[in-house]
Amino acid sequence: MEPCVADKADNSARSMAKQALTRVVRFIDANQKDVVRFGLVPESLDFMSKNVTTKLVGQTLDVVELVEEKQPRIFNISKDCGDRQSTNHVTGCKSLNFSPSGLNAEVGQVLAPIPLDPAPSVWCIGLNYMKHWEEGAKKRGQPLPKIPSSFMKPASAICGPGQPIWVPQPG
Numbered sequence: 001m002e003p004c005v006a007d008k009a010d011n012s013a014r015s016m017a018k019q020a021l022t023r024v025v026r027f028i029d030a031n032q033k034d035v036v037r038f039g040l041v042p043e044s045l046d047f048m049s050k051n052v053t054t055k056l057v058g059q060t061l062d063v064v065e066l067v068e069e070k071q072p073r074i075f076n077i078s079k080d081c082g083d084r085q086s087t088n089h090v091t092g093c094k095s096l097n098f099s100p101s102g103l104n105a106e107v108g109q110v111l112a113p114i115p116l117d118p119a120p121s122v123w124c125i126g127l128n129y130m131k132h133w134e135e136g137a138k139k140r141g142q143p144l145p146k147i148p149s150s151f152m153k154p155a156s157a158i159c160g161p162g163q164p165i166w167v168p169q170p171g
Helices: 011-023 052-056 130-135
Strands: 024-029 036-040 060-070 075-078 084-087 093-110 122-126 149-153
Touching: 024 060, 036 093, 052 093
Parallel strands: none
Antiparallel strands: 024 036, 024 093, 036 060, 060 093, 075 084, 122 149
């Protein structure tokens, strides 16, 4: 099963889908400062290099459109757990895909790779596999937890590449 492909018979969509998984960048259009776009990073640029965001500014990219598949939220009331309410998921978004737009745009500023606006809070699972624990917590003398830890990163913690990181004052 190939993600991001609307029409499996269309080889250009399939090719774009494979690229989109690793080569999509979110940016402000240099010629329309109030427009945020998604574009495919050219094959000629090393997407994993440290200065890729600097190299992207001024480049003209093929623009791709975000396609968001929605899902209904289902709420359940659990009588055996004290009338607690639960849901099958925390967002109405089931999947995110990209499709070719046929447009080109010049990169003005590279943004954080968060496709939803406003950005949601992100729930994270830590120490959820043995190698993760061995690489860090074990070396610091922390015992293997019985269950993985969970933590949240609020939307305010998101910043773009090369942007200053805001640290709140204690107190």
